[in-house]
Amino acid sequence: MAGDGNNRLEPYMGRLFGFALSLTGNRDLALELVQDCSVKALAARQAPVDQAAFRAWLFRILRNAAIDRLSNGNPTLLCLDDEPETADPASLRVEESLINQLTVRAGMTSLSPAHRDIIALVDIAGFSYSEAAALLEVPVGTVMSRLSRARRALLAAISEHNVHSLVPHRTARRA
Amino acid sequence: MSEKKPNWCDLNAYADGELLPTEAAGVARAVAEDPALADQVATLARLKATVREQGQAPLPSELAGLCRTAPPAEDRTAKPFRRTWAWLGATAATAAFVVLAAALLTPADRETAQPAWHDFAVQLHQAWARAEPGEAAEPTADALLVSLSHLGRAAQVPDLSGARLTVGYVQPLASEHGQGLHVGYRGTRGCRVSLIVLPAVAALPQKPVMLAGAGRQHYVWRVGGLGYALLASGMDPKHYQVVLHSVHEASLKQAPVGPETRVALAESRARSRPCAA
Numbered sequence: 359m360a361g362d363g364n365n366r367l368e369p370y371m372g373r374l375f376g377f378a379l380s381l382t383g384n385r386d387l388a389l390e391l392v393q394d395c396s397v398k399a400l401a402a403r404q405a406p407v408d409q410a411a412f413r414a415w416l417f418r419i420l421r422n423a424a425i426d427r428l429s430n431g432n433p434t435l436l437c438l439d440d441e442p443e444t445a446d447p448a449s450l451r452v453e454e455s456l457i458n459q460l461t462v463r464a465g466m467t468s469l470s471p472a473h474r475d476i477i478a479l480v481d482i483a484g485f486s487y488s489e490a491a492a493l494l495e496v497p498v499g500t501v502m503s504r505l506s507r508a509r510r511a512l513l514a515a516i517s518e519h520n521v522h523s524l525v526p527h528r529t530a531r532r533a
Numbered sequence: 534m535s536e537k538k539p540n541w542c543d544l545n546a547y548a549d550g551e552l553l554p555t556e557a558a559g560v561a562r563a564v565a566e567d568p569a570l571a572d573q574v575a576t577l578a579r580l581k582a583t584v585r586e587q588g589q590a591p592l593p594s595e596l597a598g599l600c601r602t603a604p605p606a607e608d609r610t611a612k613p614f615r616r617t618w619a620w621l622g623a624t625a626a627t628a629a630f631v632v633l634a635a636a637l638l639t640p641a642d643r644e645t646a647q648p649a650w651h652d653f654a655v656q657l658h659q660a661w662a663r664a665e666p667g668e669a670a671e672p673t674a675d676a677l678l679v680s681l682s683h684l685g686r687a688a689q690v691p692d693l694s695g696a697r698l699t700v701g702y703v704q705p706l707a708s709e710h711g712q713g714l715h716v717g718y719r720g721t722r723g724c725r726v727s728l729i730v731l732p733a734v735a736a737l738p739q740k741p742v743m744l745a746g747a748g749r750q751h752y753v754w755r756v757g758g759l760g761y762a763l764l765a766s767g768m769d770p771k772h773y774q775v776v777l778h779s780v781h782e783a784s785l786k787q788a789p790v791g792p793e794t795r796v797a798l799a800e801s802r803a804r805s806r807p808c809a810a
Contacts, residue, residue: 376588386721390697392596397803434750454579462583481581482588487551506545511582
């Protein structure tokens with residue numbers, strides 16, 4: 359199937375794995391989730407015909423499996439209370455040079471599952487706000503606010519992991 | 534949008550390309566006039582790109598083979614009647630696999646002579662099942678090389694990663710029963726499985742038989758001059774049947790586990806409960 363281009367699932371395997379890895383932070387668990395998701399998708403009697411719907415359907419299967427596995431019976435694990443932004447994001451200054459694979463990976467693992475969820479949906483799975491909103495069954499505005507809070511939390515986590523920088527950084531690049 | 538200073542939420546939507554053109558133009562003007570805003574947008578862009586890169590981890594080899602037995606896309610979408618037949622075909626193949634596994638375990642041959650080493654095999658498995666991670670020796674040699682050097686021939690040590698069982702232990706055996714090999718598989722849900730290969734006794738059949746008095750998940754069989762034993766504890770019985778069938782088939786054919794078997798193992802695992810302690 360690798361070379362015939364007919365398989366609809368295969369092109370998404372990489373993103374599904376990346377999404378699962380971001381949600382769980384655990385390679386073995388991510389592997390299990392993608393495997394379970396693939397089995398369910400392959401065994402499904404009717405898969406969505408439309409490609410975008412098919413993609414959303416796949417990620418929904420995987421996300422639901424992750425909720426089942428991570429929440430241990432608590433369905434609200436990935437729910438946020440959607441409170442308004444309180445802190446001023448401008449007060450959170452993170453040097454661009456501190457944002458790299460290592461710090462982002464560490465930051466992601468320290469986020470709440472709900473924050474990892476929305477970041478992974480948009481930045482890793484590649485869903486638009488409206489697609490993510492449909493998948494989560496919330497308004498687009500809720501996706502916007504959740505995502506902005508999640509990214510702020512991620513930047514805060516990165517900042518905390520980088521209290522001491524090894525080289526001096528310019529603090530005002532545009533001064 | 535252009536009348537007020539963009540907030541953090543606006544900047545995120547701007548970085549994601551989610552604003553309407555007029556809104557995006559307003560944010561662009563504000564960013565151009567405010568270095569602090571420009572810094573935030575640059576930070577967001579870098580953050581987004583780095584997270585995206587994180588999601589592009591190489592696909593593990595365990596997942597690469599999963600799609601290979603799926604029906605072609607057009608069969609599943611454009612032509613409903615063909616989709617039905619494709620699904621029926623896949624279901625029939627899986628069902629046939631399970632039926633074969635069940636037939637394999639019919640107790641007709643239960644009274645056949647047991648190998649003299651069956652107590653030894655049970656003890657080996659119990660030690661592996663009790664071992665804490667890191668306590669038992671990790672695999673130090675390729676199972677095939679070990680079998681060649683200790684058995685004088687190649688025993689089939691199948692890849693069971695479709696069932697998320699990976700080799701965690703390989704131990705050459707030198708006992709009163711002859712030279713052999715103990716391979717310990719470790720699952721991710723508490724499962725421990727032992728594949729033990731020792732010289733076969735003549736009366737041992739090719740069809741797996743249950744070890745007398747050892748429990749329902751201890752089976753032995755013979756291929757050529759080698760006796761195989763597959764032992765598990767607390768595994769979902771139906772899942773054990775599928776694993777046993779896969780290992781037995783690989784040993785008979787002296788061939789690696791094929792894609793259909795991998796899918797059957799994965800489906801069986803997905804349906805099964807975790808191993809009981």
